[in-house]
Amino acid sequence: MAFFCCDNCGKCCTSLGIYIRIERQLTEQDYYCKNDITGELFPVHVQPEFAREIDEEYVSGIESTTKSRNGCVFHRRNPESPSFICAIYPSRPQICRDFRCYHMIIRNSGGDVAGKVVGKTDIQTSDAILARIWNAEVKLLPYNAIDGSGRTASPCSDPSWLQQVSAILASHCYRCDPVT
Numbered sequence: 001m002a003f004f005c006c007d008n009c010g011k012c013c014t015s016l017g018i019y020i021r022i023e024r025q026l027t028e029q030d031y032y033c034k035n036d037i038t039g040e041l042f043p044v045h046v047q048p049e050f051a052r053e054i055d056e057e058y059v060s061g062i063e064s065t066t067k068s069r070n071g072c073v074f075h076r077r078n079p080e081s082p083s084f085i086c087a088i089y090p091s092r093p094q095i096c097r098d099f100r101c102y103h104m105i106i107r108n109s110g111g112d113v114a115g116k117v118v119g120k121t122d123i124q125t126s127d128a129i130l131a132r133i134w135n136a137e138v139k140l141l142p143y144n145a146i147d148g149s150g151r152t153a154s155p156c157s158d159p160s161w162l163q164q165v166s167a168i169l170a171s172h173c174y175r176c177d178p179v180t
Contacts, residue, residue, distance in 0.1 A: 002178065003180060004100050004179045007083075008081075008084050008085060009083070009084070010071070010075060010083075011099075011101040013086060013096075014071035015099075016071075016072070016095055016099060017073070017075050019035055019095075020033055020036075020072050020096075021033060021034050021073075022058060025058055028055045029045055029048065029055075030046070031044050032044075033093070035093055037095065040093065040094070040095075043091065044093075045090070046074070046087050047088070049079070050087035054073065057073065058073075074092075075087075100179055102117060102179060103117045103118070103154040103155075103156040103178065103179055104165075104176050104177065105179060106123070106125070106174050106176050107174065107175045108130075109174070114127045115130050115131075115134070121139050121155055130172075133169070133172050133174075137168050138165050138168055141161060141164055143161035144158045144161070156178040
C-alpha cells in the first residue's frame with residue numbers, strides 16, 4: 001500500500017470545491033460553511049495570509065457565485081510557487097480530507113513511478129508501453145464499484161480487481177500500489 005501525498009494540484013478544490021459554500025462569516029478568518037453534497041455544516045479557519053482577500057470577496061459577494069470562481073472559494077494560487085494551496089487546509093471538511101486525485105501508483109521494474117490511476121480506471125502516464133498495457137488489458141476489467149457501506153467506490157477497493165491488475169502488470173514487470 002502506498003500513502004496518498006498531496007502535490008497541491010488543486011483537483012480536489014476544482015472538482016469538489018463548487019459544492020463548498022460559505023453560509024456565514026464569524027470573524028475575518030472564521031466562517032461556517034456548507035457541503036452542498038452531504039448537507040454537512042462545518043466551521044473553517046482561514047490561514048492569515050489569505051484572510052483579507054477572502055473576507056473582501058465574501059463582503060463584496062464574489063464568493064457567492066460559483067461562476068465567478070473555478071472551484072472552491074478557499075482555493076488559492078500559492079504565492080511562493082506555481083502550485084495551488086488550500087486557505088483552510090488544517091480545518092478543511094471531511095469530503096476534502098477523503099478526496100484522492102489518484103487511487104494507485106504504478107512502478108516500473110526499477111521502482112520508479114511510471115503512472116498513476118486517476119478517476120475510476122484512467123491512467124496518467126508518459127510511459128507508452130504502460131499506457132498500451134493499461135488500455136488493452138486492464139481498463140476494461142470488471143470491478144465491484146460498491147463499498148461495504150453501499151457507496152460507489154474506486155476499483156482499487158475491490159480485492160478481485162486489484163489481484164487481476166497486479167498479475168497483469170507483474171507479467172510486464174510493473175508493480176501496483178493502491179493508495180490509502
